[in-house]
Amino acid sequence: MAADLTDLDALAAQATGPLAGVVVADLSRVLAGPYCTMMLADLGALVIKVESPRGDDTRTWVPPERDGEGTYFLSVNRNKHSIALDFSDEGDLALAHRIVRRADVLVENFKPGGLARFGLDYATLSAERADLVYASITGFGTAEGVDLPGYDLVAQAVSGLMDLTGQPDGEPTKVGVALVDVITGLHCLTGILAALHRRSATGLGDHLQVDLLSSALSGLVNQSAAAVMAGVTPSRMGNAHPSLYPYEPFPTADKDLIIAVGNDRQFVRLCELLEVPELATDERFATMGARNRHRDTLRPLLAARLAARGAMDWFDRFRAAGVPSAPILTVAEGVDFAADLGLEPVAVAGNGERRIPTVRHPVRFDSSEVDYHQAPPRLDADRDRVLRWLGAETH
Template identity: 45%
Template sequence: MEQQHQRQPLAGIKIVDLTRVLSGPFCTALLSDLGAEVIKVEPPGGDEYRHVGPFEQGESALFTLMNRNKKGVVADLKNPGHLARLLELVREADVLVENFKPGVAERLGVGFAAIKAINPDIIYASISGFGQQGESSGLPAYDLVVQAMSGIMAITGEPDGEPTKVGESIADLAAGLYASWAILAALFDRQRSGEGVHLDIAMLDCLFSLMPTPVAQWMFGGEAPGRVGNRHPLSTPFGSFNAADGRVIIAVLNNRQFAALCAVMGRPGLAQDARFGSDEARTRHEPALRDLIESWLSGHSVASAIASLAAAGIPASPVLDMGEVLARARQGERRLLRTQRHARLGEIPMMTQPVRASAWASPAPATAPALGEHDAELFRP
């Protein structure tokens, strides 16, 4: 039984990683967490994330997080000798991942056609802002640009405030996550078909696909939705409310939960009030219902309100700051942060993929590579 828990589902899969910054490195980090051998190929100056802080003894935290478990080599793809030794690596690879601006990989001699010519079974994943073809394909695409163009900024923020970015580079991360999912599907497909494939992953497409709620608001003839602040656009009460000493999240999705909330508030008759008789009606009368809830909460601390709501089976929570979240992430069985032995920094906390599997190994993540650390191992003289 103990041996069963040592399996790594991607053991034996070799991935050549030509990506940099966030979307591609996040994709390949997820695959390396599952046992794939990921060979990160960097230009002589290194991945841009090596030069983005915060730093500890010259080591970038972002680079370290996104390049765990990888081997690292240096190759100047404009140098014919370097390109030749990279292509030798690619001949034996299962997957190549790149996130160059469309057209750059071809100019460097590592486009899909060139790679397929030497490795017909290759799974070749291209991550870009707007896809490999089309009028927008050549546009530069940072996360903020894609957030702005996806509509997610237009629906985030207070109704009378500015469009607001999500507090993380969500477009990059969505593309990396979808790319890893697509690569896994392609590996499975290749087992059955015997053929490789070119995967075209656009950040804009991936972020749009994570917005079913605004699409649902629009799809049956409604207007395009706008910002509603910290509440749900379709369900009420489902948002953030003021208590005596902070804010409480209350998430009510059906009439049963609403009746329970009314009872906790000492106002059971509200459940029969025509203004609040359905989710749609409650949403139409959200301001009035908010006033009633916050009137009740004004006499309660966050902790006492949550205790009362939880006892009644009503989903509720405090709004934690990142300091509290990080402290919790280092504790408990889920271990969202795990200790890594870094060759230069000693013991440091490290993110890893969050899925738990009954029969897979879950080793502590290995350190990100130093620039060119595995040149001697992986490049033939």
């Protein structure tokens, strides 16, 4: 029997995900925090999204739109319940505190120190709730970077990510999505899960602090490691890879095809399919290091053979032989490709009249299913049910 969506306790009781029973007070907005809390909600947590009377900034970030609502907001706020509260209003602030008292986890991305005047900062709340898991997301920490605006583009710029993105003779370029925000949200999610595990053993909460710049540097993995470990300053290489070859787009008879050879065995198979097996034994190309040193010589030799067939023809042949390759698709084509592979990339969130197609949660469980019971909420849409959940009067 489906849960009564007007009764949050009944909804929480019927949740089957691995985080069923966990209550999250979501005081975050824009992307990193909301992405994190949506992942928690997908896994069964009851998430109360506390917004200002103006609403989350991303509600106004259009185009594109779906039925007058910004798809940016819709993309990271399913399975949540919205209540609009003005913390400068005594009654609304009291409601915020009541929500937090029922929560196991609080997620916020206010300017550092911004919640202290409302008594919603970690120091104040932890004195009352030693078991509270409190997650703070900032742009650049709480020390010398406290005044820097916490926007993804700023973090891409100062982390080196933009300097690595683009053509060697072109200008630095941002990644086509707010990737640092997403990475930060995932790091915050990891920290929350670790803190909940610790709390289950000790009964104690924790204060997690995650920032965009640290997350970006962690997400740069081998590139930031090159700077830290080897004193190397990585540079823009377009679609090429500093350590792997061939690992980039190649022209074919009709359009470019990605070839992503990760080891010498794959290179041997590639050469066999291209009918140039001698390249695999040539000392200039036989090992990954040698191929990297002689990539300018190898590329035209491979391109000459690839010109004999179209990209999809080669893709089918390489796929059958286990040679990593891929056509370059649009985002919409990528969704269709995932569907063709049986990954079911689209899930419909919501019940009744409000049903919105969303991108499916990326993790699957044998023991439970991710639930998509709640469409991304309209501003303050769940005020009455949240008030009933709190035992407060509705109005």
